[in-house]
Amino acid sequence: MQRLVQLALDLWGGGTPAPTAPGARPPAPAPHAPDAGALRVNSDQNRPPALDAPGPDAIKKVAERNRPPAARPAAAPPAEPLGTLLAPAIFRHPRAQREVLLGDALIGYALQRARRRSIGFTVGPDGLAVRAPGWVTIAGIEQALQEKSDWILRKLAEAQTRQDKQASGRIVWRDGAVLPYLGAPLTVVLDPTHGFTGQGAALVDEPAADPAGGAAAPARTLRVGLSRSASPEQVRDAVQAWLMRAARSHFTRRLDHFAPLLGVRWTRLRLSSAETRWGSAKTDGSIRLNWRLLHYAPAVIDYVVAHELAHLRVMDHSPRFWDTVASVMPDYAGLRNQLRDQPAPLWE
Template sequence: MQRLVQLALDLFDPPGPQERAAGASPSVAGLPTEKIKPERPVALIDKAQEAPETGASAALPSAAPAPALASLLSPAEFRHPQANREVLLGDALVAYALQRVRRRSIGFTVGADGLAVRAPSWVTLSAVDAALREKSGWILRKLNESRERQQRIEGGRIAWGHGAQLPYLGEALTVVLDPTHGFIGKGGALHGGSEDAGGTSLRIGLPHSASPAQIRDAVQAWLMRDARRHFTARLDHFAPLLDVRWTSLRLSSAQTRWGSAKADGSIRLNWRLLHYRPAIIDYVVAHELAHLRVMDHSPRFWGTVATVVPDYPVLRNALREQPAPLWE
């Protein structure tokens, strides 16, 4: 049976009913699927989950040739933690999580855990496997990309202690425990700079016997204070340029979203953005302020962003490709 297979990849999650009612902007890192009317009863819609990111929608050509499987099969097994079915895609064994749902199409998601498939109850298992094999090249490529990303994230896990390193505004920052300094009201202080041989350090008033959790919490408290200072300055910079007015700023610790905005002018930004270089932070700040003029991700919205951050596509991709370090 000839089967129409649809692929769509959109990097934004449109606001739900409650968000629309409150005037909230779409998620910066959502991952919806684009609906395409099927010509056959079974359609296949795929999407790849990434770490917190921003981006415009990009269609995946269904007729594109699959990449050479030999370059995708290292290792040649991918297993979802809740896997309940296996399929052989080329030479790679893919154990995926299959969920039966009330819908008219087969959907699959490639994320950090692996391949998850949602299919109508009336679709046979063989039809599900056949649909996955038809797009095996795309699935394997995304599985490998997801695994490599997770490895990069794990490799960037912060080892909390004296001398711990983490990115700060795109540069390396070394944590120095300095029990002789109280840092009253500040919790810590920056020393040095990129031009110094020792680089930049963040001195925290804790003894060397402090636990990793104490050090982590002290550094986070300092970064959150600094994030508020930095974000406020950039909001004040871009708001007049976009002819909008922001009313409040809240810091977020969300794992899947870098920021959001509401029609009343309230802005929420993830304090972890402070890990990234200033240009990337500016992109996210401008992105959220632009939502005060256009509450969607239409061409008009992106045109608004481009008026103040013309190279936003490059910065958006950099945010997507550079995962923030793990804190836990």
């Protein structure tokens, strides 16, 4: 029985898919959805693959394999308790039903049976998910996992590194909180005496002191009309409300800039708080963009805007689509990498 393997990874979720195994038939093309122009978050904001304490059986297997042959006793018990031996890392999907040992890592993966012609692997923020035809045995699935173990382990490590970066950039919602805005630091200042004409907050360029005594670039601050005793939730909500207004204004200007260049017409802008998509486009001209894009540099935002508008001409990710993007963003590949490699801060 010919086993068919296809390794699929969402373009925006952390890399490109691994190649299909030799001799495998390609999967049947999926029907085209109206919102096929979805740009996904690396997300971002999801749980990392869990690192747990391994079970004794897994530890024993790894320790036995790693021990040099000359040092392997014939029948003697281990010189040290199992808990002191080198333990494998564990990556466990929150919906994992099965486990497999890949190299020195124990992988808990979510398995879904599907009507498809090949085995598909997806590595995302939650870990490894597998979709396989009903006729493929568990042994066949896990053999395929072993064959692609290097790729799977690399992508799992990248997803965890990304989550660590997000955690280190977590925003502490208080007076003096700092968050990225258009690619530069923005400091939140609680100022109940400031008049904001109903907006609740205002962007201000404050004079900055230069220790060397020379001229310094002004420090950008967001003055929020709250008392310094405001709760973290109040501060967060006020900042989010201001950012969403700023995002709508910024996105509208950039849509109006790129649409004529691409020869398309957009009809509606909706802001999104999705955890897995930066944006999407529909054939009726409606565009959805994630307001958290405002954390990134203007050029990165322009890439996402141009990407979604390009879908109004080509509703897939074929070479013709990327040629359309490149016609207005020649350096789109580098900007796409920035979006993937620089996660937005976690909001809580």
